[in-house]
Amino acid sequence: MGTQFKTRLQRRMLLGSVLILALPCVHAASHGASIEVWKDPNCGCCKDWVTHLEKSGFTVKVNQNGNDVVRERLGMPRQLGSCHTAVVGGYVIEGHVPANDIKRLLKEKPAALGLSVPGMPVGSPGMDGAFYGGRKDAYDVLLVAKDGSSRIFQGYR
Template sequence: MQRRRLVSSLAAALGAAALSPTLSAQSARPRVEVWKDPNCGCCQDWVRHLQANGFEVRVHDNGNAAARARLGVAERWGSCHTASVGGYAIEGHVPAGDIHRLLKERPQAIGLSVPGMPVGSPGMDAPAYGGRQDPFDVLLLQ
């Protein structure tokens, strides 16, 4: 009898947890919209980096200049692709971990940028670069 009660209690607890909106919201993959040139291989590699790190990605292959301007990213912080996630702009080869941190901490900011195309950053780390790792900064744009 005691065992049956324990199993019933455990089943009820697991059922309640499965229906919890908090748990289901935490498991949702953040959606990223990316604007890039259709012929840019490093941009596509960055998209794969995001997908491998828990993001749902929608790609627009029509360039990124208009998106960059619309999202308020100054040209001096520019790169080869622009993205939007959770109300923030993401410019260039920003690591997925930094985007997750941005979404968790929610600072008052335009977004993040890795200006240019530094070798060794996500998407710029293909075997063709021979393992080269140039230093780069991830900037919080305000």
């Protein structure tokens, strides 16, 4: 076996070992993803949605204003709007999107602008407090394409 072949083999074995050791870190990082949120400072449901994200393992940075401006700047169609806008992993998250759907988005990595739950459906995360008496309206989480079109990503009935 030549010296050059041994060196190449050693490098590949070292790289393989590093990748195997890094897998748990990559897995942990995907579950502790950092998400930045823009919301109205007086909105209680936005605060409850942020709490939902934190309980689901996300690290959240909250901006107390700028939701409409950020939504427009990021290209989320106005008709898909809600009371808060967020960014995570290069995706736009609009409204009361469940944390599990955000995790799925980050795992599957579709070519898309992001996810939206238009309006403020009762029973969605942040809109599910005691005030609503356990009511749950049907709603859809939409996968929004970069051209503004959308399709159902996950339905809740």
